[in-house]
Amino acid sequence: MDTFDPELFPRQREEVAPGAVHVPDWLDAGRQRELLAACRAWARPPAGLRTVRTPGGGTMTARQVCLGWHWYPYAYARTVVDGDQAPVKPFPYWLGELGRRAVTDALGPGSATAAYDIALMNFYDGDARMGMHRDSEEQSEAPVVSLSLGDTCVFRFGNTRTRSRPYTDVELRSGDLFVFGGPSRLAYHGVPRVLPGTAPVWLGLTGRLNITLRVSGFPDAR
Numbered sequence: 383m384d385t386f387d388p389e390l391f392p393r394q395r396e397e398v399a400p401g402a403v404h405v406p407d408w409l410d411a412g413r414q415r416e417l418l419a420a421c422r423a424w425a426r427p428p429a430g431l432r433t434v435r436t437p438g439g440g441t442m443t444a445r446q447v448c449l450g451w452h453w454y455p456y457a458y459a460r461t462v463v464d465g466d467q468a469p470v471k472p473f474p475y476w477l478g479e480l481g482r483r484a485v486t487d488a489l490g491p492g493s494a495t496a497a498y499d500i501a502l503m504n505f506y507d508g509d510a511r512m513g514m515h516r517d518s519e520e521q522s523e524a525p526v527v528s529l530s531l532g533d534t535c536v537f538r539f540g541n542t543r544t545r546s547r548p549y550t551d552v553e554l555r556s557g558d559l560f561v562f563g564g565p566s567r568l569a570y571h572g573v574p575r576v577l578p579g580t581a582p583v584w585l586g587l588t589g590r591l592n593i594t595l596r597v598s599g600f601p602d603a604r
């Protein structure tokens with residue numbers, strides 16, 4: 383079987399901090415393939431995969447595409463204001479349902495109270511990283527949902543006060559879910575390292591894709 387997992391001890395669900403939960407292998411192989419195919423379509427222009435430039439003149443090493451609302455440093459818009467100016471692609475209903483199911487599975491029944499309307503896809507090649515930051519441009523306190531495809535990464539989950547310690551390093555593999563809400567919603571987090579060549583062969587992806595789902599809470603949310 384091509385999806386055989388040679389793990390000696392299955393990885394366990396773990397609460398990394400209050401309200402921050404890692405659920406290994408949440409997406410099965412079929413769901414991972416479907417999500418990857420959808421990401422490939424979303425990555426095409428217009429409003430496709432782009433390099434994000436920061437106000438200080440730098441560039442983010444992970445390339446990005448957005449659905450629902452377009453994130454740019456450090457706000458949201460309905461068009462790709464820092465790229466081809468095209469309208470952002472719509473956020474599909476099924477992705478919102480996936481997000482709500484993820485929250486329920488990670489945090490328990492009754493925890494998915496809002497409708498997801500933002501997706502950010504981050505594509506990492508072997509050298510890409512993401513610095514410690516907070517997801518703070520949304521007005522909603524709903525949990526952030528993070529899904530991983532492809533290469534394994536080191537995901538650093540910290541605290542709400544500083545970019546530095548204390549933090550916990552978690553290995554996120556293809557199919558893993560990470561949800562952070564409640565007291566951890568505004569925790570600093572980042573990706574210090576991707577482990578090239580660790581993607582499952584059957585997925586057919588070189589590199590890592592992260593899909594992060596958020597609730598905007600914006601008054602004009604559709």
Ligand SMILES: O=C(O)CCC(=O)C(=O)O
Binds near residue numbers: 512528537573594
């Ligand atoms: O790639 C990841 O796992 C993290 C992505 C992230 O932190 C973000 O999009 O804000």
